[in-house]
Amino acid sequence: METKNKEYIEFIERKKKRPKEWGFSVDESKLNPLMFEFQRYCVKRAVEVGRFALFEDCGLGKTFQQLEWCKQINEKEQRPVIILTPLAVSGQTIKEAEKFGYSIERLKDDVNLKNKIYIINYDQIENIDAALFCGVALDESSILKNFEGKMRNQLIDRFQNTPYKSCWTATPSPNDPMELGNHSEFLGVMTRSEMLSMYFVHDGGDTAKWRIKGHAEKDFWRWVSTWAIMISKPSDIGFDDTGYILPELNMIETIIETHKRDNGMLFNDIAVNATNFNKELKLTLVDRLDSVADIVNNSTDNFIIWIKQDAEGEYLRKLIPDAIEVKGSDKPELKESRLLGFANNEFRVLITKAKIAQYGLNYQNCHNQIFASLDFSFESVYQAIRRSLRFGQQHMVNIYIVTTDTMQNVLANIKDKQDKFYEMQKHMVDAMRSVFTVKKKKESQEVDFELPKFLKAS
Template sequence: MNYQDFLKTKSKIQIHKGFSPFEMNKNLFPFQKFIVERNVSKAKYGVFADCGLGKTIMELETATQTVRKTNKKALILSPLVVVAQTKREAEKFDFDMDKVVMTNFENLHNINPNEFSSLIVDESSIMKNFEGKLKKQIFDYFRNTEYKFAFTATPSPNDPMEIGNHSEFLDYQTRLEMLATYFINDQDHTSKWRLKGHAVDKFYNAMSNWAIMLTKPQDIGFDMPGYDLSEINYQEFKIETDKLNNGLLFNDLAISATDFNGELRRTKKQRIEKAAELASKKTNHIVWVKHNEESSEVTKMIDGAIEVSGADRPEEKAEKLLAFANDEFRVLVTKSKIAQYGLNFQNCASQIFMSPDFSFESLYQSVRRSHRFGQKNRVDINLITTDTMQNVIETIKTKEEQFKIMQQLMIKNQNLWTKDIKQYGVTA
């Protein structure tokens, strides 16, 4: 057996038996119906669809399809504030929710998994930490669930752990099997994995058996007007810091992850003042912060600002975030980990990042709360940095390029089921 034949034996993945869809809700667009059909036909499937493509309505339709097939309950699991938003969407589009249960991740311990024939995990990138308590809980609870679906906008670029977790959650290849088949350990970084050079297309082709990725309907053959993003304008405001007493002529231009929080504390006053200045314009703004003390202080300095903090009760967080979406106050101050997932803030076209860090996913998800399909205005993204933190922005740019490459490779290697696309009025 030569190496290529050996690779084929290793790349075999589990096949699951689904069903043909029932008649779908009339409010779904053709490309959304196509994705729902793939979901139920595959039985276990991942949907990596960019922000604003209607993941919520696809989740609701997928759930109701499994209810009609099994006559058992379906569970939609999502961040707390997204639950309220999903319920509003269900009412808006007239879904029958008699056997569809929606709950948040924090309430998972109160769920009996045996009551459900299907599970839908919204914002499934929460499973990126393969040793995380929540990820283990989801895997253990729903190990034998018949239908399972994962929805997210951004599986992390160059992060095989997260992609492997999705594959394992959906019962195809385990994370370790996927790594052994397609990846090689980076000798310089024992925790880093990279695709084998000859396995790039094979990996994304295999991945297309259990997931679909799209940034717009055209990526999967649907030429639909209206899916164009508005202009986005990134502006960096660099703060010149005081000279450190370290015996050097100039301060370092790069900060390590270890020293990052210390540098934020050292520059807190200047960054707060700049954020307050930018948010003084009488339009809606989101101010993204990193630390509790800078959150409370910048809120006091901005007229019309409301803080959503980790200390708030979950219900309080949801209430405030939905109030901002409804234009009940002008400036939202919060952390990315509180409000970066699932929320629609098209009413806000200005975001201020007081302390951008090394996480591209966090920045991307936060930006897409405002910059999404349906946004009519230019979105201004204001990044407040310092002269000592220039490597942070460079790291984000590098990860952004990796993410775009991943999107392009998966879209290129997707098996689009030409015969099934045609039934939705598309000439493939």
Template sequence: MTYAEFLQSKQCKVVSSGFEKPRENMNQHMFDWQKDIAYWALKKGRAALFEDCGLGKTLQQLEWAQSVCDYTERPVLIVAPLAVAEQTRHEGEKFGYQVSVCRTQNDVLDGINITNYEMLSHFDASKFTGVVLDESSILKNFTSKTRTQIIEMFRDTPYKLSCTATPSPNDYMELGNQAEFLGVMSRTEMLATYFIHDGSNTSKWRLKGHAEDRFWSWVAEWAVVLTSPADLGYSGEGYNLPQLNTVEHLVEPGTKSMDGNLTLFTKTAQTLSERREARRNSLDERCEEAAEIVKTDAGQWLVWCDLNDESSKLKTLIPGAVEIRGSDTPQDKADRLRGFTDGSIRVLVTKPSIAGFGLNWQGCHNMIFVGLSDSYEMMYQAIRRCYRFGQVNTVNVHIVTSTAEGAVRENIERKERQRADMTAEMVRHTKEILRKEIRGTTRDVIEYNPQVEMKIPAWLIA
């Protein structure tokens, strides 16, 4: 073996384990680029779709799931956030798929089945030939019980599809969890192969300088990273979103300091616990400001809060507001979310952790964050419920904070820059590889534009 052959043998390769389905046999409602991605994902057998909000992941995952059902003649399970199951069933009907919403294994039928992450313990993974994770960013926390349950439960499932708008915006480690779920490589192996501890801080990892291109080449073998069809050389027409207006409203908190004593001057919170305390001290002022903002527009409003006390007060202050709390029954949550979707509810008050993932609310273009948590992903996903493909109006995002919460806004903006940088890096490194993988090699044809009329000789005509 030559040294070049030795190096070649050490490269990580993802072996395709799927099957091919002709594009002409796929759902007629799919765009050509969506068919190409579905074809690629089916051929891979185990793949991830990191596509931005509004690019039609639901249609692609339904086509993938139906194709696996037809090929294996066994059922497929889609796992989704609360209330997304009913929305997916409705989308399935629109595009010609039959989707069964299930709460336990006894509800499972032949074909496509869907349940919520909260109900996953009531199912037997061995009964399914394929699994789809909708909003798979649930895997981001490598220490979470849900992440471990999902990976272990579907370890032997032959066909897997992972779908999310973006992996974690400020941490590459989620990619390791995604790869481990798909059976491509364990998170530990990924870290050992491509990453190194960042100095003396052993909890921080960074890409090895010489391994950066190799790492992204490896990711491109099992994941599509897409912010627009134009990233892969398709037409991006129709995917330019309308304007997004972000308006910040600052309120003065009450006269008590963070330690409960009266004070003349507002102290800016620095630590996480201080920010939480500052948020509580300004609760009344922020809720009253939010209620006044809602009065400025008679259309639908999404009011995002972070505390139960905020939710209760907002419901009291805003006429006709409907509240969704974590303690509500799954059925009550689903009914209220459906009511906001169909327009029968004008103002919805809830938390991003409850309704910030997977739902399509292009009919609404006004929202308020009554304070900010430190989770950038929550805010990003919450905004994308309305700011997505199909939105025709300018989306107005109001952020109500107190003057004592200065560090929160800076933290969110820092994470936004990190997300943008990471996404751009992922697209830059993977788009050329994915163009070849997904679109294949095409032949350039130079159009012939004749300038002189051709005359056929008489003897040739004869």
């Protein structure tokens, strides 16, 4: 056993190398004075490394920091910088930019580009000539999650030679090394396959699942902390949490008892799988959605209703007269108009799917959400909730989960992944605290970054 550990350590030492830093030093006094101290620190670190990921919880000002990062790169290189966002988020980002004094422009074509910051939706990536930009910022970069996905491959390939890169998202998926590996590969730190061979082993016979080697866990998170910061609140990296205490979250579960079915058993099944999941949603549609409509129609508050199937939206629109639905088949312009319209209180109830509106949008105007149907994706649920549960939300956030006695394993699965996510957050924060030293002074703040010994040049 001792020999194996020694061989592993020697292997790691041969493979480890200090990540190339593409960035440059930036005078903190030249950063936007409206930023909080922890935001200035994060931007300064991201600029200095040049290729960096910011995994920050919703409401910590990722958009503000992203804009400042782009501004610093643009001014240094005097070349265009591009931000990629999910649909509708570009509109909110432009609005945020105006508020904080930045000038950004939607990219309509790459002819006669000016020396400025541009923004475009991910679904228009094929219209981008990446060679024209010196820097790229991926907003809601969890889009890199699927290591076999077309978008993931396009982003990595198109921006392979871009000098400055940054990723901005709230949640790398819990216990999913693929997403962290994809972020690392996009940034040019280490390929996903190299990361897996160095730090992970197959989990039993399932080659799709990986787990960190027990003796490599500390080294892994220290390595991640050299190209990323993960925080759930400013105090995670030594700063003041004033103004960053989340409102109370009120989870309200409604479990509907289904009618006894002719299944040859005493009770209905209490678990679904990927094969019969959609069928179960159809069988329970009326019972679930009648309950949802009852909650919404007995209130005058704003609501977001998350659905999974088009038939659910059609049924709910009949029961809730003042509801507006955003569907996947809608034209992009209509989607954006309605998603932003809800944020501007143009209508009271928004019905949509998490895959359409779970990323990036700020719905602090709404503190009530209903999950009319759940699937097995913790990330979708987490991101959807955080459209309302954000720093700055003025009300307790009510999350109604309407499910049935036949789908209890879905809810249990979500809760299990939530526990794993919080465990991952803790590991990352602990790793950062062992690497970063924060020195506070009365009027200014200096932050020294000390590389782990194993990353220092030999």
